[in-house]
Amino acid sequence: MACGVVATHLKIFPGDSVIVKGKILSGCQGFEVNLGKDCDNLVLHFNPRFDCKGDVNTIVLNSRKEGTWEEEKRESHFPFEQDSNTMVTFTFDANEIKVKLADEHELCFPNRLGLDNIEYIAVDGDFKIKVLKFA
Numbered sequence: 001m002a003c004g005v006v007a008t009h010l011k012i013f014p015g016d017s018v019i020v021k022g023k024i025l026s027g028c029q030g031f032e033v034n035l036g037k038d039c040d041n042l043v044l045h046f047n048p049r050f051d052c053k054g055d056v057n058t059i060v061l062n063s064r065k066e067g068t069w070e071e072e073k074r075e076s077h078f079p080f081e082q083d084s085n086t087m088v089t090f091t092f093d094a095n096e097i098k099v100k101l102a103d104e105h106e107l108c109f110p111n112r113l114g115l116d117n118i119e120y121i122a123v124d125g126d127f128k129i130k131v132l133k134f135a
């Protein structure tokens, strides 16, 4: 498993986007991109699962508040392949986070924590990050 990348003290405001590009490793069971205030307060946990934790080819999305996971959402649209490159764009708005996948499919997740900015990003799992771009 690739070791993760963590970026802190960011200043991502409504209307800003974060583009994550990287390689999904061969044999990948899952990977995740976490956005929020810190590791215990995530406005979005974006977790594609190939085959782990009881999920197969499913994107699990959730928020985390003071270290406690909240209610998961699941997405069956799964345009990811092991041993291949991908790109995911996260656009932060006051009420939601828009997630655009490599095939242009879009998901939305509510800003349950009511954060007015994002200062923390962490990428983890069987994923080799190549680009973290702020737009």
Ligand SMILES: CCCO[C@@H]1O[C@H](CO)[C@@H](O[C@@H]2O[C@H](CO)[C@H](O)[C@H](OCc3cn(Cc4ccccc4)nn3)[C@H]2O)[C@H](O)[C@H]1NC(C)=O
Pocket: 030, 031, 032, 045, 047, 053, 054, 060, 061, 062, 069, 070, 072, 124, 125, 126
């Ligand atoms: C049916 C009753 C049990 O429900 C299960 O409860 C599990 C524990 O809360 C849920 O799994 C957790 O879901 C969270 C999101 O809601 C996170 O995904 C939890 O994993 C966090 C985590 C990341 N990592 C590092 C990592 C990253 C990528 C791949 C491998 C490890 N280690 N732990 C993950 O352990 C799991 O999604 C949940 N399944 C369902 C169907 O609800």
